[in-house]
Amino acid sequence: MTASSPPVLPDERLAAGIARLAVRHRGHFSPETIQRLVTDSYARLAEPARVHTHLVVLAERLTAERLDALAHIGGAPGSGLPRVLFVCSHNAGRSQMAAALLAHRAGGRMVVSSAGTLPAAEVEPVVAQVLTEAGVDLTDAFPKPLTDEVVQAADIVVTMGCGDACPIVPGRRYLDWPVTDPEGAPIAVVRGIRDEIDAHITELLASLPST
Template sequence: MTASPLPVLPDERLASGIADLALRYRGRFSAETIQSLVIDSYERLAEHARVRTHLVVLAEILANERLDALAHIEGAAGSGLPRVLFVCSHNAGRSQIAAALLTHRAGGHAVVSSAGTHPAAEVEPVVAQVLTEAGVDLTDAFPKPLTDEVVQAADIVITMGCGDACPVLPGRRYLDWPVTDPEGAPVAVVRGIRDEIDAHISELLDSLPST
């Protein structure tokens, strides 16, 4: 029986990242699974990209996050840390602030991710500004599409204004934080949004299991 041909790459530069991921997940996922997931990640990001300069790198980052989530779902031995997913509409404001603050304050005691139901092309510049003011680096952040693997792997899903488009899965702990959207808001308002989210983060940290 002949093996099915691998799907065609939309960008040949993806081959290097696929090879790296194949080594990282050797013995857990097939080459076909990894290549298909990288291509899907690339195509999802390309839908909203204004500039494609870094699309190959971002696709590998997104695919790695999805493969890590898939391994967790399938019962791979992992860190045992609580996994928290923040979801908003565009993954350019509120969910990025929340994920960055939790990552910063949790000190490695949680696996944190964020996504958008309709991801924007880029993170709001003012969001990066107010986080930098708070000593939180958002340099490598980018809006990501919401994928099934990341939702299913999460222990806690926190929605932030995505309404009916927010995911619902049985057995998950769901929280909804009704926070104002910072899109188009002046920096003083966005600082207030950052501080409001940070107060929610304090409560969340108190509720997370100690590791």
């Protein structure tokens, strides 16, 4: 195998997702580039995973997000919708809540994503529960690793307890929300964390220009 050859697929079922993404991004990204990203996404997700049943599907979804970020980076400066990225350690609690609440309230006016510096195997069930109570669906959410493309594509990066592991990219607007980690907390506490995050989001939305 030469240095330029795409990596061997860790699961042959990934080929179907690569083909779908190649059609969607024809003329922008080569199938070889997509295969490298899919293979890398699969490896990143497999590391913390306890159950590998859905890894093929999740690798395609993560790759789609990374390709969207790369396309945004390659576009004209300031083009497209504002992009907000929430980062915490495990992407299983705070950053998932923040991303879901902002996406719900923004109503399609911005691109919202989240990631973790050390992603967990799954989203905290109590986090999904308190969001459901607020009318926000977290069914399809999964902890995602932080990748360079998503950071570089963001206009605003909100850090939430990841400390020195949080990325710093020149020219981005950075906010730090010192919110309590909901892991292992009783549901009443997690509801309070949800409401605290929602208050931060109200302030963030008020600070943004109308779109």
